[in-house]
Amino acid sequence: MGITISFGLQKGGVGKTTVTAVTSWLLAEQGHRVLAVDFDSQGNLTQFLTRSSPYEFLHRTIFEACKEHDPRPYIHQVTNKLHLLPAEDFLSGFSRYLYNEYKPTLGNDVDRNALNVVLRETLEIVRDSYDFVLVDLPPNLGEQTINGMAASDFCVVILQGEPFSFDALERYLETLEAVQRSVSPGMRLAGILTGIQDARTAMGQFILEQARQQYEELVFDTVIRRKARIVEFSFEGVQNRTRMDREAIEQYERFVKELLNRVKSRSFP
Ligand SMILES: Nc1ncnc2c1ncn2[C@@H]1O[C@H](COP(=O)(O)OP(=O)(O)O)[C@@H](O)[C@H]1O
Numbered sequence: 001m002g003i004t005i006s007f008g009l010q011k012g013g014v015g016k017t018t019v020t021a022v023t024s025w026l027l028a029e030q031g032h033r034v035l036a037v038d039f040d041s042q043g044n045l046t047q048f049l050t051r052s053s054p055y056e057f058l059h060r061t062i063f064e065a066c067k068e069h070d071p072r073p074y075i076h077q078v079t080n081k082l083h084l085l086p087a088e089d090f091l092s093g094f095s096r097y098l099y100n101e102y103k104p105t106l107g108n109d110v111d112r113n114a115l116n117v118v119l120r121e122t123l124e125i126v127r128d129s130y131d132f133v134l135v136d137l138p139p140n141l142g143e144q145t146i147n148g149m150a151a152s153d154f155c156v157v158i159l160q161g162e163p164f165s166f167d168a169l170e171r172y173l174e175t176l177e178a179v180q181r182s183v184s185p186g187m188r189l190a191g192i193l194t195g196i197q198d199a200r201t202a203m204g205q206f207i208l209e210q211a212r213q214q215y216e217e218l219v220f221d222t223v224i225r226r227k228a229r230i231v232e233f234s235f236e237g238v239q240n241r242t243r244m245d246r247e248a249i250e251q252y253e254r255f256v257k258e259l260l261n262r263v264k265s266r267s268f269p
């Protein structure tokens, strides 16, 4: 049974998509069967992993999969081990779909969580075919994020060493606890990862220290530093040829190791 892990924060530009993409790539390289799920209408994960425009996947996305409660026709094979459920702009209609189209089909005695578990029910169908299902979430706390949290066994929160993202963290964690209480008692916070850390800014260091003080061991030891090569991966795909490539990938490798340790120790106590 595949372990589902989501990567989120209600702020954009903190490194969520990059962490999801490189982690998916690394796990697949290690021989795991990985399904990456793009659950952000920006389609950045789709673009990163396929190196083509998200519009190429028009009407062949996670949105159609959710509407049909069946992802199988929409899975795109990036490589043998790495598969993708793509997204593009129309996924921004997800909430409207839930309330205007899906809810009326449920009748009157509708379970109050029914709208929160559409992604979970959809992914459930293919979960057995994968070791890991990794979900990239959008920069807001709307229905997609709630569905993403509800579909997760583990959630990773991505933080950037700047005040906007740090201030968002507390609300994200409250939302996560609310989802835990209402729909997913087994879901766990795997930890908080700094997704883009500037090496030399005092603010970055200050925020990281604050996070460590407040959230203690929940903050991963690994800190993903800002490296120019990583931006290039988002249009070239992850590369592993030069020293610069290695240096860029190496920090994500350390994160993946930590993540797997946490996931294993908590799911098999
Ligand atoms: N470690 C990093 N070093 C340098 N640039 C990064 C790093 N991680 C992400 N980026 C770049 O920062 C921008 C935002 O990252 P992204 O992963 O799209 O964030 P989010 O998904 O949170 O919006 C992108 O241009 C991405 O290429």
Ligand SMILES: [Mg+2]
Residues within 6 Å of the ligand: 013, 016, 017, 018, 040, 044, 137
């Ligand atoms: Mg993103």
